[in-house]
Amino acid sequence: MAPFIPTTHGRLPPLKYFKDILPESNQESLPIIPQLLGKDGNDFREIANFIHDELGYQEINWNIGCPSPTVTSRGRGAGILRYPDRVASFLEAACTGLRCRLSIKMRLGSDRDDDYLELVDSLRQYPIAEITIHPRTGRQQYEGQADIERFADLKARLGHPVAYNGDIRTAAQGSDICARFCDLSSLMIGRGAVTNPWLPAAIVGGWSELEECNLPALARFHDDLYESYCATMEGGAGPILGKMKEVWGYWATWAPDVKGILKSRNLGEYEDQTNKVLRGNLQESARAFFTSSHPAGSSKYE
Ligand SMILES: Cc1cc2nc3c(=O)[nH]c(=O)nc-3n(C[C@H](O)[C@H](O)[C@H](O)COP(=O)(O)O)c2cc1C
Numbered sequence: 001m002a003p004f005i006p007t008t009h010g011r012l013p014p015l016k017y018f019k020d021i022l023p024e025s026n027q028e029s030l031p032i033i034p035q036l037l038g039k040d041g042n043d044f045r046e047i048a049n050f051i052h053d054e055l056g057y058q059e060i061n062w063n064i065g066c067p068s069p070t071v072t073s074r075g076r077g078a079g080i081l082r083y084p085d086r087v088a089s090f091l092e093a094a095c096t097g098l099r100c101r102l103s104i105k106m107r108l109g110s111d112r113d114d115d116y117l118e119l120v121d122s123l124r125q126y127p128i129a130e131i132t133i134h135p136r137t138g139r140q141q142y143e144g145q146a147d148i149e150r151f152a153d154l155k156a157r158l159g160h161p162v163a164y165n166g167d168i169r170t171a172a173q174g175s176d177i178c179a180r181f182c183d184l185s186s187l188m189i190g191r192g193a194v195t196n197p198w199l200p201a202a203i204v205g206g207w208s209e210l211e212e213c214n215l216p217a218l219a220r221f222h223d224d225l226y227e228s229y230c231a232t233m234e235g236g237a238g239p240i241l242g243k244m245k246e247v248w249g250y251w252a253t254w255a256p257d258v259k260g261i262l263k264s265r266n267l268g269e270y271e272d273q274t275n276k277v278l279r280g281n282l283q284e285s286a287r288a289f290f291t292s293s294h295p296a297g298s299s300k301y302e
Contacts, residue, residue, distance in 0.1 A: 001105065001188070004063045006076075007038025007047055016234075023055060025232070033103065035061040039076050039086065041093025052100035059101040059129055062094070067138040072110065078138025082110035084118035091126050101129040105165075105188075108150050111139045116150075120157045130185050132163040152181070161185035168192050174203035195250040196290070197221050213287040219278040226274075230267075237267050244270065254289035255282060 005017040019025065021034045034051050038044050048060040064087070066077030073079065080086055095102060104123075109115025115137070123131065135151035136144065146166030155162045164181060165188035168174045174187055193199050197218075201207075225247065229240045245262050252258045255277050264270040 001033045001035050001061055004035045004037040004066065005047070007036050007040065007043040009040060009043055012047060012050060018051075018055070019232075021051070021055060021057070033057070033059050033061050035063050035105065037063040037066060037071065037076055039074075039080050039090065041090040041095075044090070044094045045096070045098050048094070048102075049097070049099050057100060059103055061103045061105055061132075062090075063105050065105045065107045065132075065134050065138075067107065067136075067141040072138050078107045078110055080110075081107060081115045081119065081138065082112070084122065087119050088122040091122055095126050102126070103130040103132070104128055105132045105134070107134050107136055107138055108147065108154065109137045111137060113137050113147060113150055116154050117157075120154070124157075124159055128160045130161045130163055131158055132165050132186075132188050134165040134188075136166065148177075148180075155181065163188055165190065168199070168203075169195070171199065171202035171207060174199070175206070178203070191250060194247060195253050198290075213283070213290040215278070215282060215286060218282075218286065222274065222278055240267065241270055244274075254286045256285045 002021050005013055005021075007013065021032060026032055034055075034057050036044055036047060038047075044060075044062060051057050051060060063077055064080055066072070068077065071077040071079060075083070075086070080090070106116075113136075133151055133154055135147040135154070136142070151164060151166075162181075162184060163186040164177050164184055168177065168187065168189050169192040174189070177187065178184060187200075187203065189200055196202075226240075226244060229243050233239050233243070241264065248255070248258045248261050258277065260273040261270065261277060264273050
């Protein structure tokens with residue numbers, strides 16, 4: 001799923017928002033589902049139809065899971081989940097004349113972990129291609145734990161294909177979810193997959209443990225990401241450094257010392273610091289992380 005595009009009333013969002021989903025930018029990528037964030041079903045339908053007609057996408061996702069207070073305070077993202085009437089009228093407007101499939105990414109509720117009970121009737125009226133559930137409330141943001149029992153309850157009430165999302169950090173956790181909910185349409189992994197790029201492959205491949213930590217592959221993964229940002233991001237070094245430092249925030253789990261990277265002020269400093277870490281004394285800490293409770297993969301990233 002691509003990062004969300006905010007809907008705009010009565011017109012298309014600025015073109016910069018479409019950059020990430022242009023087909024020519026994604027020729028070698030996994031299949032992408034564009035995602036819209038908004039509260040007006042008519043706006044959603046118009047923009048979704050534009051993305052379908054002009055860019056060729058067959059499915060558009062509606063984000064009603066974003067917990068950011070700047071989003072929820074305007075009744076968008078997870079902020080709409082406390083208003084069953086608004087969800088119902090959104091769906092009616094969005095689905096009338098929609099030329100592509102609709103899928104949804106949602107949380108359990110805005111403030112309450114049972115807000116969803118009031119939404120199920122509306123959701124069941126529409127042939128939604130897939131509903132991805134992150135079983136927390138918007139208010140929780142990322143606090144506490146994903147509530148698997150609430151997930152099970154909501155899933156059982158929906159007749160749609162359902163995907164699970166939340167707190168999968170190890171291959172064992174992913175396998176456990178798949179074993180308990182054997183008819184899941186998919187698993188969505190966020191932070192765990194950024195921290196450990198091999199995690200999805202480890203779950204699919206049933207690897208219990210990585211025999212050897214493949215540092216050159218990690219370095220290549222980093223270099224690919226960095227080079228792609230350098231080639232595509234507008235606005236100079238600042239946004240590139242911002243994106244890469246965000247990733248290193250996750251990689252601090254297995255990299256011994258990322259302070260120098262996080263303090264780098266320009267791309268030259270960044271490259272020096274990452275070289276020190278990725279081609280330096282990384283072996284022990286990365287090996288400990290990837291070969292213990294966090295199975296990764298030997299050299300799947302070739
Ligand atoms: C930095 C960041 C950006 C995110 N952006 C989106 C987004 O654009 N659309 C979306 O549906 N979810 C987004 N999410 C939420 C994730 O898809 C996911 O629901 C959340 O991280 C919980 O899953 P996890 O425990 O596997 O990380 C984002 C999460 C993070 C941490």
